[in-house]
Amino acid sequence: MTIQAVIFDWAGTTIDYGSRAPIVAFQQAFENVGIQISEAEIRQDMGLDKYAHIQKIIGLPTVQNNWQARFQVLPSSDDCDQIFSDFKAILLASLSEFTQLKPGMTAVIDYLNTHQIVYGTTTGYDAEMLALVLPLAANQGYQPLVNITSEQTNGIGRPAPDMLALASSQLKVTDPTTVMKVGDSVNDILEGKNANAISVGIIDGSNLMGLSQTAFNTLSATEQAEHRAIVAAAYQQAGADYVLQSMTELPALIDHINHPVTVAH
Numbered sequence: 001m002t003i004q005a006v007i008f009d010w011a012g013t014t015i016d017y018g019s020r021a022p023i024v025a026f027q028q029a030f031e032n033v034g035i036q037i038s039e040a041e042i043r044q045d046m047g048l049d050k051y052a053h054i055q056k057i058i059g060l061p062t063v064q065n066n067w068q069a070r071f072q073v074l075p076s077s078d079d080c081d082q083i084f085s086d087f088k089a090i091l092l093a094s095l096s097e098f099t100q101l102k103p104g105m106t107a108v109i110d111y112l113n114t115h116q117i118v119y120g121t122t123t124g125y126d127a128e129m130l131a132l133v134l135p136l137a138a139n140q141g142y143q144p145l146v147n148i149t150s151e152q153t154n155g156i157g158r159p160a161p162d163m164l165a166l167a168s169s170q171l172k173v174t175d176p177t178t179v180m181k182v183g184d185s186v187n188d189i190l191e192g193k194n195a196n197a198i199s200v201g202i203i204d205g206s207n208l209m210g211l212s213q214t215a216f217n218t219l220s221a222t223e224q225a226e227h228r229a230i231v232a233a234a235y236q237q238a239g240a241d242y243v244l245q246s247m248t249e250l251p252a253l254i255d256h257i258n259h260p261v262t263v264a265h
Contacts, residue, residue: 012184021098047187049157104248120146161195201235
């Protein structure tokens, strides 16, 4: 088997170490209506498209209870629309601060270009958010050939395979088993599995880790190892084919798959 295409996620995978931008925006949007939500409540459904993610958060029992206590009614679809509107405005205003490529990405881009392996993305961002991110990433040398949002798949996002299948189709790759999906959330892994692609989870700087680079670097070596083990276990439980500590290990993994070493007997 030969890897013909790599499909990346964005925040937490290739940019935005720790996937911080959506967290900040989700918390502020809910705070604007007087509802406090924790990082853990947000992160459990990361990887969904952002409107569906807000629907998930609104459906949490704690949020429903707090909403009813505050407003004497349960949240409506209009409330969901308003929170999404606020979330989007907050995210768009701050997104440019969170577009730094993660460590190892420049080497990965060079490797893929050198070996003529095409690459694209699927994302929980919508087109407007993506339009802000793309030129900032391009300025750093990262220019995926295709970038698929759920708007292009009739609103069907992760963990369904539709976005990944469309990305592969646009890259003219017909065999999903030759496609590698690289992400930083459980929904990324499930997207890859559901598309019959190779699923790879990145540990450091991931949504599942949930720590900024500064916060992670302040941990002791033992604490870092403990956090990495928890994230690796979550990926494995989701069915990841491979789990990498960081993006720097991706070229070696692709080499290993494309050029397996045979042992003489």
